[in-house]
Amino acid sequence: MNENKGLDIFGIKPVASAIDSTVKKSLEGIEGFLTLVCKPALGEIGLMAQDQVRYWRLGNAIKMLEKAKGKIEFNNDKLELKSHPRIGLSIIENSSLIDNDFVLDLWAGLFASSCTLDGQDDENLIFVDLLKSLTTAQAKILKYSVENCRKILYPNGLVTADGDLTVHADELKKITGVNNIHRIDRELDSLNYMGLIPSLSGGFSASGPDLVANICPTYLSLSLYIRCQGSSLDPDVFWKDKLITEEQLNKEKEEIAKKEAEERRKVAEEKRKNKE
Template sequence: MPDDNSLDIVGIKPLSKAVESATVKTVDGLGAFFGAICMPAAEEFGLFLKDKVAAFRQENLTKIAEKTQKKIKHQKIEASGQANPILVKEVIEQASWCEDECIQSMWAGLLAIASGTTAAADDSLIYIDILKRLTPFQAHLINEIYFDPRCCSVKPPIGAHEDDAFYPENKVIFSNAEMLKMYPGDLSEIVPIANRSHEQLLETEDDHSIAISRFRPQIESLKVLGLIHDVKFLNNNKDGVYFFPSMKGLDFFMRCLGYSVYPLEAFIVTLQYWNKEKGIDPFTYEKT
């Protein structure tokens, strides 16, 4: 990979190459990377990174920048150099505090899309406040819901209902054990059952309904945020959780992957195609 001196931030080389080539292992590298995405604010970002961002946040920003580079390259996004400076600012000031790999990847998705648009054309800003508010558990849950093959078990014409929901034929239901495994940490630290280790909580079915109730506020708040249309806790928390996806949640998930596909129905078709390539039929898929 070229060093920072090989960057062509001013445009002698194609700008996309500058973004792909930026090394992000140092503060100068981070400044070059974010400057390549948002050229009008390049100098300000560089100075801010040197003066205000400590080592802990630099490490997180480095991970986000590297994830963004991979998405830009994978999606073959042509960088405009005119990304919305508000989004870049939020990543530097807010996302840099986040250590969770899943949330970092979601910020990278928004950045990747922003790198290929102009500030006026990018409407990913509407999701900044939502992403800032998500807990690691919620972020993992959103990805599990919308990446689940059952979520795209919808036949055309798909079309959103007036309530912003769409209704997969194959119900998106996760067992309590599956839900608990989504928590990216030690369950024993937050589940109020004394003397239970993380492994014991996962293995003891009698404890699952109590453990799931601990996450109920986080799960239900996804409905408040509009990232799901509705949720049902089956049989008093004993038989799992049934999720009803929303078009807003699908749009959020898609953008956090680094994709901007419209209409949203087209992205459902894309998800169906991805599953077909894996030999999975979303309409008959069963969790194992």
């Protein structure tokens, strides 16, 4: 690829000499990608390159786009998907403020899942607003909760997480890398407020003897996770081989209830024998 031609597309030829050679190469690498999936974003990237203040953001945006490119499938070496400009620009703008590799990977997945055949689907705006509101600690909590919960398929086709996923504060410290329990409690309250963990049982219970929180993900969390993996599939398809049906869940509960009843009967019988 002709270097000057690539830089001209971004409108940064006048400042090309001031741009790091590694950044130049990265710009050329995403030039064709953006031309195909979100051409209006070329101007936004060009502005970042020309502005010294925004230059740091440019590196973050490029890293996110490189990750996104790796998450999209090409058909016969040709990309046939496009991102709605409103979403593509918003993702680039927000991800450029992030230098955390873990969170950038989530933005990349969201960008990839925003690409559709006609480029007119704007549903991911819901998830842009959610993701930009998450702290790194909250993003880690959600990832853990979604990956470790049981997912239930109901006859109507909807999927929800099993109602309970309790985690001790010590485990949450490991998950988040945060050692302050008060901050973790605030993070949980915020997730609760955003509708990403249960509104009634999510977060620490102040009256309990142990600091244990229910971080079971809501349906919105499940959907956010899928989109941030680069997929636009619905939960019943995305996890089709890992779901438990409502019927199976009810049978499981019945078996547990029978075992508990049998244990209580044995205890009662043992007490009766001891009295005799």
